[in-house]
Amino acid sequence: MDIAQPSNENKKPNYSAAGYVKVLAPGTVANLVCGFDILGMCLNEPNDLMEVKLLKEKKVIIHSADGYPLPSDPAQNTAGAPLIEMINELDSPTGFEVTIHKRIKPGSGIGSSAASAAGAVVAANHLVGNVFSNKDLVRFAMFGEKVASGVKHADNVAPCIFGGITLIRSIHPLDIISIPSPDLFVTIVHPQIEVRTKDARQILRKEVLLKDAIRQWGNIAGLVAAFMQNDLDLIGRSLEDVIIEPVRSILIPGFDEVKMKCKEAGALGGGISGSGPSLFMLSRDEATAKKVQTVMQEIYNQIGLEYHTYVTTINKTGVKIIAE
Ligand code: HSE
Numbered sequence: 001m002d003i004a005q006p007s008n009e010n011k012k013p014n015y016s017a018a019g020y021v022k023v024l025a026p027g028t029v030a031n032l033v034c035g036f037d038i039l040g041m042c043l044n045e046p047n048d049l050m051e052v053k054l055l056k057e058k059k060v061i062i063h064s065a066d067g068y069p070l071p072s073d074p075a076q077n078t079a080g081a082p083l084i085e086m087i088n089e090l091d092s093p094t095g096f097e098v099t100i101h102k103r104i105k106p107g108s109g110i111g112s113s114a115a116s117a118a119g120a121v122v123a124a125n126h127l128v129g130n131v132f133s134n135k136d137l138v139r140f141a142m143f144g145e146k147v148a149s150g151v152k153h154a155d156n157v158a159p160c161i162f163g164g165i166t167l168i169r170s171i172h173p174l175d176i177i178s179i180p181s182p183d184l185f186v187t188i189v190h191p192q193i194e195v196r197t198k199d200a201r202q203i204l205r206k207e208v209l210l211k212d213a214i215r216q217w218g219n220i221a222g223l224v225a226a227f228m229q230n231d232l233d234l235i236g237r238s239l240e241d242v243i244i245e246p247v248r249s250i251l252i253p254g255f256d257e258v259k260m261k262c263k264e265a266g267a268l269g270g271g272i273s274g275s276g277p278s279l280f281m282l283s284r285d286e287a288t289a290k291k292v293q294t295v296m297q298e299i300y301n302q303i304g305l306e307y308h309t310y311v312t313t314i315n316k317t318g319v320k321i322i323a324e
Pocket residue numbers: 030031036037038109111153155156197200201273274275
């Protein structure tokens with residue numbers, strides 16, 4: 001069966017001799033416009049850097065390396081909460097000491113909390129001999145998302161762990177499908193305002209009109225088919241959201257203009273990255289992605305809002321071990 005469930009028996013760790021690992025935990029774009037909570041894509045830039053040390057006692061310690069006020073209580077920390085779940089499923093007293101170099105700003109919409117959660121569980125799994133599957137790691141990492149946004153969702157942590165583009169068909173039970181990723185370029189603009197995922201979820205309507213649901217289903221199915229067939233025009237047509245974007249876009253200055261002008265500059269399409277405020281656009285080549293970046297820069301210069309931009313590609317491997 002292709003679904004991850006907690007096992008009845010705890011796992012026996014096979015400890016790494018080094019007892020230390022350093023990982024790059026990538027940013028992600030959740031939702032991919034039409035697939036609220038069910039589609040996500042992993043990015044090559046930006047990344048958090050995380051260092052994890054093995055402890056031989058049941059304990060999780062969290063340090064923030066660069067002054068970000070991250071919660072130090074592990075149960076309230078997006079990296080700590082998943083590790084508490086993991087050590088409860090090991091049959092020997094095990095713990096982890098985590099140092100987070102936060103490069104993906106919290107509240108950016110580029111999967112900051114997911115990077116911490118996914119980076120922590122991939123690193124920790126490496127230190128116990130990879131006894132857990134990737135789907136187990138997503139199951140643990142969702143506890144970090146719950147700390148961050150009040151709700152478990154896997155559309156950032158799954159692509160962060162698996163790499164590429166993932167479809168989360170269901171989280172109860174967890175059912176994740178990797179979708180082939182086209183060789184597209186991604187341009188991101190992060191206007192320097194903070195949108196908390198919790199707030200961006202609270203403003204959503206709880207009910208959806210059937211006609212909107214039908215349009216959204218068409219777009220989600222179209223987008224998945226387009227990725228599978230590498231049909232770039234169909235990707236562009238399917239990047240439409242009639243349910244979430246009309247509500248959330250009002251939180252993001254310049255949203256309509258960015259979307260319209262980036263498409264005029266040749267982008268296939270795009271929209272809000274996760275719960276925002278970052279916006280992303282997909283382009284078929286690097287030259288177009290850079291033109292799109294210039295358009296974004298011009299708009300935010302004119303608005304007078306500080307921003308960061310990235311031109312990157314789809315990361316097909318997810319969290320990466322870079323030293324041990
Ligand atoms: N699917 C989540 C949301 C992603 O849009 O609220 C948050 O990054």
